[in-house]
Amino acid sequence: MDGTVLVADDDRTIRTVLTQALTRAGCKVHATSSLVTLMRWVEEGKGDLVISDVVMPDGNGLEALPKIGQQRPGLPVIVISAQNTIMTAIQAAEKDAFDYLPKPFDLPDLLKRAARALEHKRRAGARGPAPRPAGTAPANDLPLVGRTPAMQALYRLVARVMNSDMAVLVTGESGTGKSLIARAIHDFSDRRTMPFVVAQASDLQGMDGPGAVLSKARGGTLLFDEVGDFDLATQGRVVRMLDSLTESSPRIMATSQVDLVARMEVGAFRQDLYYRLGGVTLAVPALRERIEDIPLLAEHFLARGDGGTSRRLKPDAMELLRAYSWPGNVRQLENTIRRLLVTTSEAEIVRAEVEAVLGNQPAMEPLRGAGEGERLAASVGKHLKRYFDLHGGMLPPPGLYGRILREVETPLIEIALDATGGNQARCADLLGINRNTLRKKITELDIRVTRRRKLM
Numbered sequence: 001m002d003g004t005v006l007v008a009d010d011d012r013t014i015r016t017v018l019t020q021a022l023t024r025a026g027c028k029v030h031a032t033s034s035l036v037t038l039m040r041w042v043e044e045g046k047g048d049l050v051i052s053d054v055v056m057p058d059g060n061g062l063e064a065l066p067k068i069g070q071q072r073p074g075l076p077v078i079v080i081s082a083q084n085t086i087m088t089a090i091q092a093a094e095k096d097a098f099d100y101l102p103k104p105f106d107l108p109d110l111l112k113r114a115a116r117a118l119e120h121k122r123r124a125g126a127r128g129p130a131p132r133p134a135g136t137a138p139a140n141d142l143p144l145v146g147r148t149p150a151m152q153a154l155y156r157l158v159a160r161v162m163n164s165d166m167a168v169l170v171t172g173e174s175g176t177g178k179s180l181i182a183r184a185i186h187d188f189s190d191r192r193t194m195p196f197v198v199a200q201a202s203d204l205q206g207m208d209g210p211g212a213v214l215s216k217a218r219g220g221t222l223l224f225d226e227v228g229d230f231d232l233a234t235q236g237r238v239v240r241m242l243d244s245l246t247e248s249s250p251r252i253m254a255t256s257q258v259d260l261v262a263r264m265e266v267g268a269f270r271q272d273l274y275y276r277l278g279g280v281t282l283a284v285p286a287l288r289e290r291i292e293d294i295p296l297l298a299e300h301f302l303a304r305g306d307g308g309t310s311r312r313l314k315p316d317a318m319e320l321l322r323a324y325s326w327p328g329n330v331r332q333l334e335n336t337i338r339r340l341l342v343t344t345s346e347a348e349i350v351r352a353e354v355e356a357v358l359g360n361q362p363a364m365e366p367l368r369g370a371g372e373g374e375r376l377a378a379s380v381g382k383h384l385k386r387y388f389d390l391h392g393g394m395l396p397p398p399g400l401y402g403r404i405l406r407e408v409e410t411p412l413i414e415i416a417l418d419a420t421g422g423n424q425a426r427c428a429d430l431l432g433i434n435r436n437t438l439r440k441k442i443t444e445l446d447i448r449v450t451r452r453r454k455l456m
Contacts, residue, residue, distance in 0.1 A: 295322070
């Protein structure tokens with residue numbers, strides 16, 4: 001990798017790490033904490049690649065992107081940001097950033113993206129991409145918050161398909177935010193000024209149903225809500241509708257909380273409809289699959305529900321939210337926070353108050369998309385395939401083997417410890433490993449051990 005990289009970040013540690021890593025990779029590096037300095041370098045013709053933070057002491061890195069594009073067409077910009085929302089990814093894509101990475105970022109992954117950007121510049125020469133219109137929807141309307149790899153990969157994929165005409169299928173459990181994803185794609189696409197129409201099975205009944213729906217959507221977006229629940233007759237009407245579309249017809253999207261492939265296998269969902277709807281599939285992870293996002297979401301809902309005041313959850317109360325299985329996903333979490341805001345009055349919400357609210361809610365996660373008696377290997381395989389799919393044709397960051405083993409090891413050991421009442425000798429015997437190995441794993445995985453009597 002060779003070329004000159006301009007790095008702009010107000011964090012000295014990040015500037016130092018990037019400078020050292022890029023230099024070792026063969027690049028020349030100019031680093032600054034000032035957006036003004038970065039823009040001067042760009043105007044002077046310096047640099048083959050820009051890596052910039054969003055929030056800088058003297059400006060906003062996203063707002064500088066159009067000016068960089070005007071001054072230096074074809075100069076790639078990689079945006080890095082601690083603002084881990086879908087809005088950052090969408091705005092970066094709209095303002096023609098070459099790529100976007102959330103903080104904390106994976107350094108080898110960033111270096112690969114930097115190499116790709118430099119190669120792209122060499123091949124593209126001075127030709128830059130055509131500018132896209134800016135979005136108009138306010139960020140606060142989209143509670144799509146997450147810093148976990150799965151959510152960040154989903155955000156980047158949303159940004160890439162936003163202005164495509166391909167059909168989009170959004171899958172995920174109830175309450176994960178499928179409709180929010182679909183709405184975001186429309187609201188920040190070139191069709192944003194056109195209608196966004198949600199069609200359910202009842203809207204497609206009768207001879208005039210499909211035509212009336214198309215007439216409402218015009219050249220905007222038509223979303224089939226929970227298409228997996230449509231009966232076969234309705235599915236047939238949708239197929240015939242899609243076959244009649246013209247260039248001026250709306251963009252087609254659909255959501256489903258059921259496994260459409262499994263329904264196809266038992267003859268409950270039409271294969272021809274599945275392939276018409278699945279141009280791009282966006283799988284929204286369940287909340288229990290992105291535990292690290294729970295504090296971010298809880299703080300978001302606290303601020304929104306209490307007018308931005310300083311209500312907060314005590315650490316042990318937040319830990320209880322993290323440990324819950326959330327069968328209703330983000331929607332259930334939002335409703336839980338709303339109840340807490342109504343039923344509590346102190347600035348700090350304590351664990352007992354969270355227990356009281358959660359005590360009346362189902363704690364078992366739903367078993368969706370898994371056949372009766374499905375083997376663990378099959379479930380893991382489905383999860384891993386979705387993880388790869390979420391990266392949109394790109395490889396996940398290096399170190400996948402270790403990350404996956406950690407994901408499996410941690411709940412296995414935690415559940416085994418819980419089953420044995422925290423007795424490490426019994427737990428090690430249950431797992432079939434040495435007690436010293438178990439102790440080492442407990443330390444490495446930061447597992448909390450609580451001793452208590454357990455009748456099993």
